[in-house]
Amino acid sequence: MSTLDTNARSTINLFRSKATVVWVFLILATVLSWALGTDHGFVDDHTTASTIIMVVAFVKVRFVGLYFMELNHAPLALRLLLEVWCLVVCLATLGFYFAA
Amino acid sequence: MAGLEVDLLAPDAGEDNPKRRVPGEEGTWIFIFGDMCVFAVFFCVFLQARISDPSGFAADQAQLNQNYGALNTVLLLLSSFLVVLAMRSIRSADHHSWTPRLLIGAWFCGAGFLGVKVLEYSEKISHGITPQTSDFYMYYFVLTGLHAFHLILGLIVLTVMVLMARKASLSRGQFVFFEGGACFWHMVDLLWLVLFPLIFLVR
Amino acid sequence: MSATTSLFSVKSQRAILWWGIGLAVAYALALIFLMRMVPPPSADWSAESVSEFYRDHSTSIRWGAVISGWTGAFMMPILAVVAIQMARVETGGAKIWSALSLVSGALMSLFLALPPIFWGAAAFTADREPEITALAHQIGLLTLTTTDQYYIFMWVGVTVLALRPATQLVSNNPFPRWWGYLSLWITVMFEAGAFAFIPKTGPLAWNGLLVFWSPLTLFGVWITIQCWLLFRALRGQEDDQRSGAAKERDLETAFL
Numbered sequence: 001m002s003t004l005d006t007n008a009r010s011t012i013n014l015f016r017s018k019a020t021v022v023w024v025f026l027i028l029a030t031v032l033s034w035a036l037g038t039d040h041g042f043v044d045d046h047t048t049a050s051t052i053i054m055v056v057a058f059v060k061v062r063f064v065g066l067y068f069m070e071l072n073h074a075p076l077a078l079r080l081l082l083e084v085w086c087l088v089v090c091l092a093t094l095g096f097y098f099a100a
Numbered sequence: 101m102a103g104l105e106v107d108l109l110a111p112d113a114g115e116d117n118p119k120r121r122v123p124g125e126e127g128t129w130i131f132i133f134g135d136m137c138v139f140a141v142f143f144c145v146f147l148q149a150r151i152s153d154p155s156g157f158a159a160d161q162a163q164l165n166q167n168y169g170a171l172n173t174v175l176l177l178l179s180s181f182l183v184v185l186a187m188r189s190i191r192s193a194d195h196h197s198w199t200p201r202l203l204i205g206a207w208f209c210g211a212g213f214l215g216v217k218v219l220e221y222s223e224k225i226s227h228g229i230t231p232q233t234s235d236f237y238m239y240y241f242v243l244t245g246l247h248a249f250h251l252i253l254g255l256i257v258l259t260v261m262v263l264m265a266r267k268a269s270l271s272r273g274q275f276v277f278f279e280g281g282a283c284f285w286h287m288v289d290l291l292w293l294v295l296f297p298l299i300f301l302v303r
Numbered sequence: 304m305s306a307t308t309s310l311f312s313v314k315s316q317r318a319i320l321w322w323g324i325g326l327a328v329a330y331a332l333a334l335i336f337l338m339r340m341v342p343p344p345s346a347d348w349s350a351e352s353v354s355e356f357y358r359d360h361s362t363s364i365r366w367g368a369v370i371s372g373w374t375g376a377f378m379m380p381i382l383a384v385v386a387i388q389m390a391r392v393e394t395g396g397a398k399i400w401s402a403l404s405l406v407s408g409a410l411m412s413l414f415l416a417l418p419p420i421f422w423g424a425a426a427f428t429a430d431r432e433p434e435i436t437a438l439a440h441q442i443g444l445l446t447l448t449t450t451d452q453y454y455i456f457m458w459v460g461v462t463v464l465a466l467r468p469a470t471q472l473v474s475n476n477p478f479p480r481w482w483g484y485l486s487l488w489i490t491v492m493f494e495a496g497a498f499a500f501i502p503k504t505g506p507l508a509w510n511g512l513l514v515f516w517s518p519l520t521l522f523g524v525w526i527t528i529q530c531w532l533l534f535r536a537l538r539g540q541e542d543d544q545r546s547g548a549a550k551e552r553d554l555e556t557a558f559l
Contacts, residue, residue, distance in 0.1 A: 010192075011195075030173045038166045050302040054297060058294070060293045065286075068286045074121065078129060085133070085137075
């Protein structure tokens, strides 16, 4: 009985990390983007919806980098590389998007 | 528990510990950021091509099946999460035996992604849509194809990781490769997180 | 290990490397300024436009072909040195990865030397039928861009040796681990080349991002960094050689 308890507790330990919270957020964000992108109608304006979708995408990327790739514990240079990539690519894609 | 080792390797154990370390080898990050920069250029090239013909791009995009793309996003996110769990389990003394199973789960999610991709491509081709159909479809096939190619490389890396995880213990060098492999798989996921909205959703 | 290579060998390797670099620079300049292939004319030009291009630049393209004729095999001397250094660190048994890189260097030279010949032939009698000139032009550009696949043998060899733990134990090793990862990445990036037969525009056309610009840049980057690593390693090997020789002299005098 007590070994069972330990097993159960240690299994929960496997999931007990920020990564799990991040994953739930990523799934919810995906559902949001999908709903926005397929006319499920809570934002009528395409441009607004697309802007939200793109910003959400790069926020997701940042979270994958920080919590899945564990760059939040990496040396500052490596972490900055990710942050700068997200920021620059997000701005560049938005720029090209609005140029159309 | 193997206190010292966990302290060094597990990020959560070190959350209040200011010690910072590079996940995987430095070299893997050349590979990962190199790829990310190439894809970044492609995101811009795709959107730049869209400038000359936004309505054509929108019309072609409307023919895509967003549900396939969304399903694939969920598959890759699930797969990435299983790799995160595998990483946590290989670091803990209690769950070492879970690692191969978690990785195999991740592998099948990745293979599922490819399956959906094949379905998607064959649907398009059966409707007579090829890379030559239009600029949009050229970029659609090139970008998703390039990504699928990276995913296949990632599946090979995952296979190697499964074989490594079955061993009783890993050497320092093997462990670092293991970590680098996990990061490569996350990169495959991360690139899709941008590609999916860009190609399927943004109008 | 370094005891088996004499000072003559180290100096020869350095000289041959400079020889290769000199040829590479001349080839690149001819490609850019005389043959005007960087950036290459678009793949969807009509035969008439291509013909006009060769009529307008007939002399410069033919002189470009002359210079390329002298310099096109620049990867042979470079890869000879790379392969010798690979063999140096490839300890134990057959030097198979070094041999693979050496033959890859010879093979890729063929595909670097041929395109200028085709362009030179196109310019040779530029006032012929446009269709014929266009064909020679296309064969030239497709030979240059779709043969990327023959370069990767070299990089796979370098990657394997750089990532092999035993290599890092050899002193003055010109193949550090990070170099293995970079070479592997370049290998992956080169895979796109063969697609150039399919589209006439976009990233996979012969003047496209994936087929032309990324291989050209990465090839240049690879040669530059590899040569720098080689020079650094050769310098170290030379120093070892000198101090080793000095030690031997000391020993000899001690016995006298």
